[in-house]
Amino acid sequence: xxxxVILISLVILSTVFVFGSTLVIKGSNTVYPVAQLxxxxxxxxxxxxEISIEGAGSSTGIKALFNNQADIANSSRxxxxxxxxxxxxxxxxxxxYVVAYDGIAIIVNKSLAIDNITVQQLFDIYSGKVxxxxxxxxxxxxxxxxxxxxxxxxxxxxxxxxxxxxxxKLAPQVQQLASTRAEVxxxxxxxxxxxxxxxxxxTDEVKAITVDGIEPTVANVNSGSYPISRPLFMFVDATxxxxxxxxxxxxxxxxxxxxxxxxxxVGYVNAYGTK
Amino acid sequence: MRRxxxxxxxxxxxxxxxxxxxxxxxxxxxxxxSDGVRVFGEVSLKEFFLSARWYPTxxxxxxxILALLAGTLSVTALTLIxxxxxxxxSAIFLSEFSSRKxxxxxxxxxxxxxxxxxxxxxxxGLKYVSRWLMDYFPMQVWxxxxxxxxxxxxxxxxxxxxxxxxxDAIRAVPVDQKEASLALGANHTSTIFxxxxxxxxxxILNAVILGTNRVIGETMVVxxxxxxxxxxPTSIFDPVRPLTSAIAxxxxxxxxxxxxxxxxxxxxxxxxxxxxxFTLVAxxxxxxxxx
Numbered sequence: 001x002x003x004x005v006i007l008i009s010l011v012i013l014s015t016v017f018v019f020g021s022t023l024v025i026k027g028s029n030t031v032y033p034v035a036q037l038x039x040x041x042x043x044x045x046x047x048x049x050e051i052s053i054e055g056a057g058s059s060t061g062i063k064a065l066f067n068n069q070a071d072i073a074n075s076s077r078x079x080x081x082x083x084x085x086x087x088x089x090x091x092x093x094x095x096x097y098v099v100a101y102d103g104i105a106i107i108v109n110k111s112l113a114i115d116n117i118t119v120q121q122l123f124d125i126y127s128g129k130v131x132x133x134x135x136x137x138x139x140x141x142x143x144x145x146x147x148x149x150x151x152x153x154x155x156x157x158x159x160x161x162x163x164x165x166x167x168x169k170l171a172p173q174v175q176q177l178a179s180t181r182a183e184v185x186x187x188x189x190x191x192x193x194x195x196x197x198x199x200x201x202x203t204d205e206v207k208a209i210t211v212d213g214i215e216p217t218v219a220n221v222n223s224g225s226y227p228i229s230r231p232l233f234m235f236v237d238a239t240x241x242x243x244x245x246x247x248x249x250x251x252x253x254x255x256x257x258x259x260x261x262x263x264x265x266v267g268y269v270n271a272y273g274t275k
Numbered sequence: 276m277r278r279x280x281x282x283x284x285x286x287x288x289x290x291x292x293x294x295x296x297x298x299x300x301x302x303x304x305x306x307x308x309s310d311g312v313r314v315f316g317e318v319s320l321k322e323f324f325l326s327a328r329w330y331p332t333x334x335x336x337x338x339x340i341l342a343l344l345a346g347t348l349s350v351t352a353l354t355l356i357x358x359x360x361x362x363x364x365s366a367i368f369l370s371e372f373s374s375r376k377x378x379x380x381x382x383x384x385x386x387x388x389x390x391x392x393x394x395x396x397x398x399x400g401l402k403y404v405s406r407w408l409m410d411y412f413p414m415q416v417w418x419x420x421x422x423x424x425x426x427x428x429x430x431x432x433x434x435x436x437x438x439x440x441x442x443d444a445i446r447a448v449p450v451d452q453k454e455a456s457l458a459l460g461a462n463h464t465s466t467i468f469x470x471x472x473x474x475x476x477x478x479i480l481n482a483v484i485l486g487t488n489r490v491i492g493e494t495m496v497v498x499x500x501x502x503x504x505x506x507x508p509t510s511i512f513d514p515v516r517p518l519t520s521a522i523a524x525x526x527x528x529x530x531x532x533x534x535x536x537x538x539x540x541x542x543x544x545x546x547x548x549x550x551x552x553f554t555l556v557a558x559x560x561x562x563x564x565x566x
Contacts, residue, residue, distance in 0.1 A: 029528065144417050151503070152332045153528035161333070169330050172342065172506035175418060175514050178498050178524050182401055189406050189419055 022050040027061020027074030030155035037262040073235040094235045101269040103199035103221040103229035107206040116210045128171025148195035198267025221269045311541035317534040329505045331535040338538045346515030353426035362437025370445040389435035397499030400428045420502035436486035444478020477561045484557045494519040
């Protein structure tokens with residue numbers, strides 16, 4: 001009898017122990033790819049740690065934080081006012097960490113004599129209101145604008161539609177491609193093309209132009225002056241105390257120069273220094 | 276007694292295999308339809324089939340597949356226009372006019388062609404064919420990813436089917452028929468057109484069915500080079516977004532059991548119906564030939 005009790009308590013204890021070194025991350029699909037890189041690298045350094053990551057949307061992640069079903073909630077947006085009200089009502093307190101920035105660069109063919117575009121002009125091009133380059137600037141040729149976009153499954157597409165299009169639909173002739181690489185390839189080949197890509201993917205093969213006069217650089221994104229960029233967050237529950245243990249150590253790793261290097265690899269902009 | 280038992284178990288095994296295959300086919304169809312029809316809870320039949328506006332991820336989402344359907348049909352039609360005559364001529368050449376050496380050499384080339392992975396063809400179209408099209412037809416081509424590009428790549432994919440199956444069909448005609456025709460004084464050309472081809476008709480149509488279904492269902496190539504624009508094409512140099520590439524491009528991120536999710540399943544049903552109708556029509560033609 002005694003033995004069984006000991007055995008059962010041992011089992012319970014060991015489960016607690018195992019759960020203690022498990023990190024559950026839920027939320028935004030935009031943050032997902034970089035969170036996954038961090039998790040892989042972190043697991044390589046700490047083999048005992050189990051990390052589960054689920055990409056299910058920012059709202060789902062924050063809801064999971066409320067229900068204590070996640071240690072970290074990834075989010076591509078700030079808290080909604082309804083979520084803040086809920087926090088006040090429940091007496092909870094979540095703190096945000098800016099882990100990276102999502103910035104969209106506008107790219108054109110190198111031979112096209114254009115260096116700046118406004119957000120309004122982007123809206124006009126992608127909604128089909130403007131169809132030739134001379135309507136943008138009279139010095140440009142009177143040729144058809146060929147706009148490229150990512151597939152509607154992509155997080156970059158989602159953010160572009162939200163920030164530039166303000167929810168307006170893309171014109172039918174906008175070509176949706178399945179990868180950033182395909183987009184760069186086409187803009188490289190087509191003299192009249194324009195496209196948008198994650199800032200981390202900018203290459204010399206195409207020309208990244210300024211938007212509203214602001215250059216797409218890390219400094220301009222971090223300071224908030226570049227118009228098509230947004231911070232990406234990880235929220236943690238600090239109701240009882242500041243994050244500690246594995247949660248704190250994982251965040252430390254994400255914000256370290258090594259972790260920030262990984263951010264660029266998935267096309268985002270680093271929030272802090274890199275290696 | 277023992278022999279009988281073996282006979283019986285073999286027969287059972289064979290019929291079980293046949294039943295299983297048809298059960299799987301009907302199972303897939305049932306599963307597609309049962310998920311697909313639920314889209315009509317939120318979208319009317321008329322809008323789904325007659326609207327060209329496909330905006331599945333917006334606040335006020337629209338689910339019209341007409342432009343996607345036009346994409347599939349235009350790419351398939353142009354591919355068949357290119358690949359069937361070429362395949363047909365190659366098959367006649369291979370079976371009737373080539374020496375043993377050229378025959379084996381060409382056959383080897385077609386076998387290699389059949390082995391090219393579609394993603395490789397897609398990359399080739401994206402990187403080279405699109406550039407060539409823009410260089411050679413600068414007036415007509417405004418984007419290198421278009422119906423022509425996709426059809427050229429799909430033709431490479433479908434040609435081996437057409438050639439090898441059609442050649443097999445022509446070769447399957449009994450030699451004495453051909454010899455009889457030649458002995459009666461008909462020349463080689465009229466023997467081919469009057470004797471061999473009518474006899475091989477059913478096999479040739481079979482090749483067309485298999486190859487065409489392969490073209491309709493092909494996903495990777497069209498996802499990469501058809502252009503991805505949800506517009507109804509007015510020229511063969513317009514970009515399109517065929518049904519298959521809509522499924523492949525969007526299924527990965529779609530919210531489970533949402534209207535978008537069911538719409539993608541319904542697109543699967545539409546694809547299945549297109550290839551079934553096509554197969555039935557071709558089989559009709561086949562039977563008509565036998566009478």
